[in-house]
Amino acid sequence: MEHTSNADLRAAADTVLARLVGDPTGAARLREDQWRAIEALVAEKRRALVVQRTGWGKSAVYFVATSLLRARGSGPTVIVSPLLALMRNQVDAAARAGIHARTINSANTEEWETVQEEIAAGAVDVLLVSPERLNNPDFRDQVLPKLAAATGLLVVDEAHCISDWGHDFRPDYRRLRTMLADLPTGVPVLATTATANARVTADVAEQLGTGGTSDALVLRGALDRDSLSLGVLPLPDAAHRMAWLADHLDELPGSGIIYTLTVAAAEEVSAFLRQRGHTVASYTGKTENADRQQAEDDLLGNKVKALVATSALGMGFDKPDLGFVVHLGSPSSPIAYYQQVGRAGRGVEHAEVLLLPGKEDEAIWEYFASLAFPPEDLVRRTIDVLAHAGRPMSLPALEPLVELRRSRLETMLKVLDVDGAVRRVKGGWVATGQPWTYDTDRYAWVARQRKAEQQAMREYARTTDCRMEFLQRQLDDEGAKPCGRCDNCAGARFVADTSSGSVEAARGDLGRAGVEVEPRRMWPTGLPAIGVELKGRIPAAEQAASGRALGRLSDIGWGNRLRPMLAPTAPDGPVPDDVAKAVVGVLADWAKGPDGWASGAADARQRPVGVVTVASRTRPRLVQSLGARIAEVGRLPLLGSMEYAGDAAAVFRSNSAQRLKALDGALTVPPALAAALAEARGPVLLVDDFTETGWTLAVAARMLRRAGAQEVLPLVLAVQG
Known part of the structure; x- marks a missing residue:
């Protein structure tokens, strides 16, 4: 038998549910597992982790709990939620139950001050916050402590994002540790997810402070969906x-x-x-x-x-x-x-x-696996740079000094922030000086887990057994x-x-060839800090023109043809006939296009006067033969090739600044090519195998134009991305 107070609470909960789902008859009833979670949060003030399939009704749990807690005088519910789509849906759903919900996220910065005033006035029942806000210095230092002190219920939606054992780890979520530590005693916490196997469930429970304590409630349901x-x-x-x-x-x-x-x-x-x-x-x-x-x-x-x-x-x-x-x-x-x-x-x-x-x-x-946590030497290098900077460093200032792309660098810094090695402050990032250990075993395990997951997807596609059962077993x-x-x-x-x-x-x-290659117009910031004296806008007289590529490596048309050909392990050889023919087609379309030399427009650019290739140590036959085929079909002279000095061509860097540092002084215009350019006096086609960042084409174009090329028109097989 339930206690009378709990029976009354259950009746009140069902009434809120009826409003939430729009049932005017009031006949809607919570399922027993939903009620168990609400009872734990409202009556027992416990922390709970709910792992239930999509559609089970996790949002009903936290909205009903919010209504009941607010009626008892509790502060607003804070929901940490990953996507704006969810936030918009949740605000509408809350309104149906008479719950006033507001959001703070990157898309509504103009409303933040008003929202904070409404919270202070007690007019907000639910605040939805994106995880990225938790690591914003102003929000973390000024808004978050007040929220933590006033919160009546903390909800962590899509909680599997906390765990790097899971498929969708998001380091911003790990900031929740700070908020959890600052919550007053007795504030209930609800974490929800539909996609957590046993390992992820245990990890999330531990990080939320629910693992292994007598106060913990873990509700895990069956994952089959009859529909x-x-x-x-x-x-x-x-x-x-x-x-x-x-x-x-x-x-x-x-x-x-x-x-x-x-x-x-x-x-x-x-x-x-x-x-x-x-x-x-x-x-x-x-x-x-x-x-x-x-x-x-x-x-x-x-x-x-x-x-x-x-x-x-x-x-x-x-x-x-x-x-x-x-x-x-x-x-x-x-x-x-x-x-x-x-x-x-x-x-x-x-x-x-x-x-x-x-x-x-x-x-x-x-490709996506290559974006995993960086090796230890790059992580240590980043911490050392911050430690010796003597001031906060922004991502643009830090990027030239480490060999990581900005998106990967930012993710790594967020992990280090959670680990206590660095801290985000106004103006950028600083090193804390705290000891930090590279968790080799954990990162290696995660990498092996990713491989195992890939193998499981191969098996899912091939299995002759029940597919839903297969997925359920993958989620334990x-x-x-x-x-x-x-x-x-x-x-x-x-x-x-x-x-x-x-x-x-x-x-x-899919066979339609041709992708525009946008030229670089600005040098990346921070180059002088690494000894490259370039900054600001690239002068118009030194820029490449808009170019063309046969396709993108990420598309399912020409990308499927080009990926194996341009893979690091692919053998070098002459350009295949079908590829050469397609490139000629791209060139013909370009010539006839609105900015082409055969367009008939009064302001059409001059026809190219020759072809220049970029030397390659990995695919020299491919690039040289491509340039030769274009020259032959276009009845243009092959003017020569941009060459590399010494062993510079063997140096590859992973972000714009490091790539430019590697290219600085490495590319050369041989005397024979310089003489040919001076004599030709007109636009040239610059031919390469593919472009990833655009900096090789930008540096080569700058040098060719300084050597006398009137215009430089890049033409490559593929664009990365």
């Missing part, structure tokens, strides 16, 4: 996969999400599907905030058949009637895959989940059993048929 029908459909190539989508998209129930592994693929696929008459929109990390919100609204309102999205839509999108999730390419982790497919079928009886694996998937996995679900619904349990529901028209159109789309 999901999983399937895998192997198809020969990217053209067939795009064609299949074009032919069969309307057969999929309702509206849904088509996930791709890269931004380029999302843009390619969405453009092709629109061309084939489907109403779709793309959604990636590069999509502007306003366009993202419009795309979300269109999907929520069923105004589009699908969003073609990257993992930017992986968390925090709440559409209960989402009818399907299709993956064009396999994620590298079954846990990440489960999380993404879990967006579907939350409020409908049946939803289709389909994986269309691709041959390029593993190359993309390897003790209730894993055959689902009876997937293609292996119940038979395939989709065939691999594609129309010849769609395949031909997809091949044409």
